[in-house]
Amino acid sequence: MEHAGQASGALSSVAAEAVANPSRFGVFASFVVAGVAIASAISQGFSQPTIEVGEILVQPAAEMHVVAAAEVAAPEPVSPFESAEIVIRRNDTLDAIFRQMELSLADLAELRRLPDVRKSLDRLRPGDMIMLTHLNGELKSLTRTLSDTATLSVTRAPEGFDANVIENPLEIQETSLSGTIDSSLFATVNSAGGSDALAVTLADVFKYDIDFVNEVQPGDRFAVAYEQQWQDGDFVRDGEILAAEFVNKGKTFRAVRYIMPDGSAEYFTPDGQSVRKAFLRFPVAFGRVSSGFNLARRHPVLKTVRAHKGIDFAAPVGTPIKAAGTGRVSFRGVKGGYGNAVILTHSGSVTTLYGHMSRFVRGLKVGDKVKQGEVIGYVGMTGLATGPHLHYEYRVGGVHRNPAKVPLPKAESIPADLRADFEIKSAALLARLDTISAASQTRVALASP
Numbered sequence: 001m002e003h004a005g006q007a008s009g010a011l012s013s014v015a016a017e018a019v020a021n022p023s024r025f026g027v028f029a030s031f032v033v034a035g036v037a038i039a040s041a042i043s044q045g046f047s048q049p050t051i052e053v054g055e056i057l058v059q060p061a062a063e064m065h066v067v068a069a070a071e072v073a074a075p076e077p078v079s080p081f082e083s084a085e086i087v088i089r090r091n092d093t094l095d096a097i098f099r100q101m102e103l104s105l106a107d108l109a110e111l112r113r114l115p116d117v118r119k120s121l122d123r124l125r126p127g128d129m130i131m132l133t134h135l136n137g138e139l140k141s142l143t144r145t146l147s148d149t150a151t152l153s154v155t156r157a158p159e160g161f162d163a164n165v166i167e168n169p170l171e172i173q174e175t176s177l178s179g180t181i182d183s184s185l186f187a188t189v190n191s192a193g194g195s196d197a198l199a200v201t202l203a204d205v206f207k208y209d210i211d212f213v214n215e216v217q218p219g220d221r222f223a224v225a226y227e228q229q230w231q232d233g234d235f236v237r238d239g240e241i242l243a244a245e246f247v248n249k250g251k252t253f254r255a256v257r258y259i260m261p262d263g264s265a266e267y268f269t270p271d272g273q274s275v276r277k278a279f280l281r282f283p284v285a286f287g288r289v290s291s292g293f294n295l296a297r298r299h300p301v302l303k304t305v306r307a308h309k310g311i312d313f314a315a316p317v318g319t320p321i322k323a324a325g326t327g328r329v330s331f332r333g334v335k336g337g338y339g340n341a342v343i344l345t346h347s348g349s350v351t352t353l354y355g356h357m358s359r360f361v362r363g364l365k366v367g368d369k370v371k372q373g374e375v376i377g378y379v380g381m382t383g384l385a386t387g388p389h390l391h392y393e394y395r396v397g398g399v400h401r402n403p404a405k406v407p408l409p410k411a412e413s414i415p416a417d418l419r420a421d422f423e424i425k426s427a428a429l430l431a432r433l434d435t436i437s438a439a440s441q442t443r444v445a446l447a448s449p
């Protein structure tokens, strides 16, 4: 994957995001991951001609020629490398790379003595790329991308090395997109010119109201005003969504982005309600509902009719389990057939229970405050379980409710002192959304026979 360059890098981060915030995606996740594999294969297929030598990708120098087999056998251990692109793998160190390439270790020591260089050089992450040029082991230059917008450039000067950090800021452009779902949200966003990341962000905005795994259907449509990041005239990635509309089964949902005084971004409905809810419907990554809420279920282990007062989410052992809502840990330990279990107490006399965990998150104890989405433990099959899954219960005043159906308490709406500012800013965004949405519907009407 490291060879695949920028395209797959961007997608990998989407996949990583999907893994980190699984409740957003459900079924999409497999598309994203498949997309990464495909993008990786494609970009490898079309990448620059590079020769892979161990862990080092080497750009053949102009004077290199195709080496015949007989010549390869000849014992001539001359380093032919002039310039090299090194893709960092797990556990790589600069020291090992310099040794492997027979570069001067004295040069490396000198580099490390430069102010600020050591820190940005030594922190290697798998996938990082370092470009260097050298002559017979003597380093001439080294370039390393530090971030999207900063590059470290070191060149040999008459006296020692010269180091500079070159800043290259991203430009933000606002744009819009709309579409009508035919097969999947991903396919529709892609065919309208948006990235997988944009589809993920869109689903994230509406995840509390719309079940993107089970309830999005052909004919649903969306309109979105969003930011794109560009650099030197090249598209880098899709950025934040400014305003969005999603029509699901004929019902219209709208959200606008608003920057709170602390700098965080929140999405609100046009009338100022937060789109968030106080609880997540799905507290586990990629959880497939394997057993629903059923008050007369035959228990798979006990073989007797016993109510199933929660929802089971099948997921691999070790999948992170998130706190469905902000609250306090009121139980953490072994609880009969639930095995390793955590109970959280929330406001409004709501409690949530998470069972069959393989383990708890390190340091979690009774009395701890946890935030919505915070990982509290990991999927397992402790207690009475036939396979790895999370057993999740939601109680109000001690009474079990169906977590899939129970009306979830809303998060806070826009604070009164921000209301006027919100009205002004959201009006402009909503007007744009009207235009985008109207244009897309005109297109649909024209396309229809």
Ligand SMILES: [Zn+2]
Residues within 6 Å of the ligand: 291, 308, 310, 311, 312, 390, 391, 392
């Ligand atoms: Zn269960």
